[in-house]
Amino acid sequence: MPLDQGVPPPFPSGFAAATIESAKEKKKQKQQQPAVRPAPGTSQLDVLAQAYKPEFYETVARIMALRQKYVEDRVIFVESREMQSLLLGLGARPEDFPRMQVVSNRLYHDPTLPFRRSRNGRFLIDFDSNSLRRLEFQPFTLTAEEDFKRHDSGQLRRFDEVQNELQLNSAFQALFAFKAMVLHGVATIHRPRLAYGANRWVCTLFNLRTVTTPDLVGEPALEGVHSDGVDHTMTTYLGSSNMAPNSAATFMHDMDETTGVQLDDVSPHHILARVQHRNFLDTLMIVDHERKHSLSPVYAVDETKEATRDMLIFFTRKPVDKTHVSGSIDSLRPHRDMPMEIPLFVPGSR
Numbered sequence: 001m002p003l004d005q006g007v008p009p010p011f012p013s014g015f016a017a018a019t020i021e022s023a024k025e026k027k028k029q030k031q032q033q034p035a036v037r038p039a040p041g042t043s044q045l046d047v048l049a050q051a052y053k054p055e056f057y058e059t060v061a062r063i064m065a066l067r068q069k070y071v072e073d074r075v076i077f078v079e080s081r082e083m084q085s086l087l088l089g090l091g092a093r094p095e096d097f098p099r100m101q102v103v104s105n106r107l108y109h110d111p112t113l114p115f116r117r118s119r120n121g122r123f124l125i126d127f128d129s130n131s132l133r134r135l136e137f138q139p140f141t142l143t144a145e146e147d148f149k150r151h152d153s154g155q156l157r158r159f160d161e162v163q164n165e166l167q168l169n170s171a172f173q174a175l176f177a178f179k180a181m182v183l184h185g186v187a188t189i190h191r192p193r194l195a196y197g198a199n200r201w202v203c204t205l206f207n208l209r210t211v212t213t214p215d216l217v218g219e220p221a222l223e224g225v226h227s228d229g230v231d232h233t234m235t236t237y238l239g240s241s242n243m244a245p246n247s248a249a250t251f252m253h254d255m256d257e258t259t260g261v262q263l264d265d266v267s268p269h270h271i272l273a274r275v276q277h278r279n280f281l282d283t284l285m286i287v288d289h290e291r292k293h294s295l296s297p298v299y300a301v302d303e304t305k306e307a308t309r310d311m312l313i314f315f316t317r318k319p320v321d322k323t324h325v326s327g328s329i330d331s332l333r334p335h336r337d338m339p340m341e342i343p344l345f346v347p348g349s350r
């Protein structure tokens with residue numbers, strides 16, 4: 001299967017002369033465009049304003065080392081303390097961390113899952129303008145063809161939308177900036193009917209709370225072994241309440257594991273890794289079309305009370321072709337009522 005060669009790596013080493021010429025032309029055009037900056041008077045992430053701080057380059061070097069590990073292992077797990085330091089290095093404001101920890105208190109019912117509360121939002125990582133932009137609302141679907149087998153596979157789901165309190169949070173925006181830096185130029189096995197020539201990535205962001213009650217077990221992945229129908233999935237832990245320590249471990253399986261198999265029935269020889277998000281900002285990133293994954297349920301410490309687990313899930317893939325099942329619900333138009341655009345920094349892309 002072809003690998004994604006559409007985007008040069010951050011540190012190109014040898015291109016044909018014509019490619020260099022057209023790259024030079026593109027670079028010239030890009031330099032003529034004014035760089036995107038956050039709306040004036042806001043406290044959003046301005047990664048370009050960090051460029052005068054020596055510690056910014058240390059942060060970039062550490063993220064590039066993680067990117068190299070991602071290229072080699074197809075998965076990285078970044079622990080809380082390291083992630084917090086990287087986000088601060090990218091310009092996140094310390095006071096935005098506690099705000100992000102409580103944002104899931106204002107989630108509502110999920111369209112298809114009784115044990116989940118949810119919101120989502122669509123964003124564009126645009127490497128032509130080197131910016132992250134909020135996109136307009138679209139319904140959402142995942143199908144069995146994308147290795148997602150559940151009672152609601154193929155159904156059009158409409159989620160409540162992520163609000164400004166999350167999308168304008170600089171720590172949240174720094175998570176996106178981190179993801180963009182890691183995925184840029186990483187070659188992956190292609191999914192069918194995605195536009196790999198595009199220099200832009202569509203990101204569907206879910207803010208999810210899984211809830212276990214005395215009557216109902218909360219399943220972070222009711223679908224069992226699956227993949228998310230995208231190129232790169234990133235999951236960040238925000239917090240939990242009354243959650244037992246053996247809850248919600250993530251298992252990664254090779255692609256030969258059967259989609260839809262429940263965790264109790266998986267083949268041990270297909271398991272490649274296990275990680276567990278335990279602390280605020282613990283973050284997993286995985287090449288979604290090269291590894292399947294599954295999760296164990298959320299268990300309560302006090303079984304007479306509700307237990308919750310709050311996460312951010314960042315799905316990222318190339319835009320789809322018209323023939324893709326999401327071909328008519330993949331708009332790249334900006335969100336009119338909740339606009340957001342901030343600059344991204346990618347080494348070697350300017």
Ligand SMILES: [Fe+2]
Nearest residue numbers: 226227228293
């Ligand atoms: Fe998933």
